[in-house]
Amino acid sequence: xxxxxxxxxxxxxxxxxxxxxxxxxxxxxxxxxxxxxxxxxxxxxxxxxxxxxxxxxxxxxxxxxxxxxxxxxxxxxxxxxxxxxxxxxxxxxxxxxxxxxxxxxxxxxxxxxxxxxxxxxxxxxxxxxxxxxxxxxxxxxxxxxxxxxxxxxxxxxxxxxxxxxxxxxxxxxxxxxxxxxxxxxxxxxxxxxxxxxxxxxxxxxxxxxxxxxxxxxxxxxxxxxxxxxxxxxxxxxxxxxxxxxxxxxxxxxxxxxxxxxxxxxxxxxxxxxxxxxxxxxxxxxxxxxxxxxxxxxxxxxxxxxxxxxxxxxxxxxxxxxxxxxxxxxxxxxxxxxxxxxxxxxxxxxxxxxxxxxxxxxxxxxxxxxxxxxxxx
Numbered sequence: 001x002x003x004x005x006x007x008x009x010x011x012x013x014x015x016x017x018x019x020x021x022x023x024x025x026x027x028x029x030x031x032x033x034x035x036x037x038x039x040x041x042x043x044x045x046x047x048x049x050x051x052x053x054x055x056x057x058x059x060x061x062x063x064x065x066x067x068x069x070x071x072x073x074x075x076x077x078x079x080x081x082x083x084x085x086x087x088x089x090x091x092x093x094x095x096x097x098x099x100x101x102x103x104x105x106x107x108x109x110x111x112x113x114x115x116x117x118x119x120x121x122x123x124x125x126x127x128x129x130x131x132x133x134x135x136x137x138x139x140x141x142x143x144x145x146x147x148x149x150x151x152x153x154x155x156x157x158x159x160x161x162x163x164x165x166x167x168x169x170x171x172x173x174x175x176x177x178x179x180x181x182x183x184x185x186x187x188x189x190x191x192x193x194x195x196x197x198x199x200x201x202x203x204x205x206x207x208x209x210x211x212x213x214x215x216x217x218x219x220x221x222x223x224x225x226x227x228x229x230x231x232x233x234x235x236x237x238x239x240x241x242x243x244x245x246x247x248x249x250x251x252x253x254x255x256x257x258x259x260x261x262x263x264x265x266x267x268x269x270x271x272x273x274x275x276x277x278x279x280x281x282x283x284x285x286x287x288x289x290x291x292x293x294x295x296x297x298x299x300x301x302x303x304x305x306x307x308x309x310x311x312x313x314x315x316x317x318x319x320x321x322x323x324x325x326x327x328x329x330x331x332x333x334x335x336x337x338x339x340x341x342x343x344x345x346x347x348x349x350x351x352x353x354x355x356x357x358x359x360x361x362x363x364x365x366x367x368x369x370x371x372x373x374x375x376x
Contacts, residue, residue: 039254043093054191086166095184101153111158133288188361197355264311
């Protein structure tokens with residue numbers, strides 16, 4: 001049974017239940033977890049008891065400044081919805097590819113913000129992300145607006161949320177979240193450093209009309225993957241090709257701490273030109289990060305390129321119909337098309353990025369890194 005049919009079943013089940021009992025957000029979440037086999041429990045990530053101040057930089061100062069301007073524009077009720085403790089692991093992992101009606105979100109809803117507040121939030125996003133990253137959000141929001149707004153499943157951009165964990169600071173850790181259906185931007189900032197893991201992009205539909213232009217939302221990454229696959233020799237392609245059919249995400253929502261074994265063709269087996277194509281592919285996704293933090297993130301990725309693997313599941317001759325994965329010591333990228341067999345074009349995909357060494361900034365703020373310290 002494909003995901004669309006399952007969603008219809010969930011919708012009917014929810015309608016029936018709402019007609020007889022009062023359904024809580026937890027019940028919606030639990031039903032989604034049951035039907036789709038996903039982990040909907042809060043991430044288990046104990047934090048350190050205190051944090052040493054860290055050296056900051058200009059980019060962090062700019063992000064913190066505009067974030068406080070955004071917060072100051074809100075009334076008391078809006079601030080209460082927006083702000084969480086840094087230790088709130090339920091909110092930390094409260095993101096999904098499913099719509100709001102199936103996985104209730106936390107935070108301040110776009111539909112409850114004024115136009116001026118939306119403009120200030122856009123300014124925050126423009127500092128946190130690159131131009132490409134902002135453009136991707138615009139595309140995904142435009143795609144979301146092709147759905148009939150509201151309803152039991154709560155489609156539409158009014159049901160996208162922003163949340164902040166901790167207090168925005170130049171020297172102490174805090175977290176910024178933005179997302180909704182098919183989108184999750186999770187940024188942990190600590191001094192001059194920022195972790196953008198985990199990040200969910202993709203979208204549905206993928207083919208949209210935006211500002212009088214036809215747009216295929218994931219064109220850059222699918223074409224980059226196709227170029228790399230096409231550059232491989234027969235022997236290389238045999239190593240990279242892992243299956244005949246696309247598979248689902250392995251590191252999607254609820255998969256914090258899951259370890260994925262590297263599969264496919266190893267970076268050290270690529271030619272210089274093929275390595276350039278692999279870097280291009282990685283950049284199509286990590287390029288959503290603002291230039292300052294992109295540079296530091298990519299420095300690590302490039303240093304580990306020989307130990308990075310490229311794997312492919314699905315057809316090699318149809319753009320966007322294959323699942324592919326890039327797996328390195330500090331990087332996992334996945335692209336997973338959904339329910340598209342037999343279609344002429346692919347209209348639904350999940351794109352996932354995680355840094356297995358620093359998901360949610362765990363290497364900086366996680367309690368397991370307090371070597372030699374004991375709990376009080």
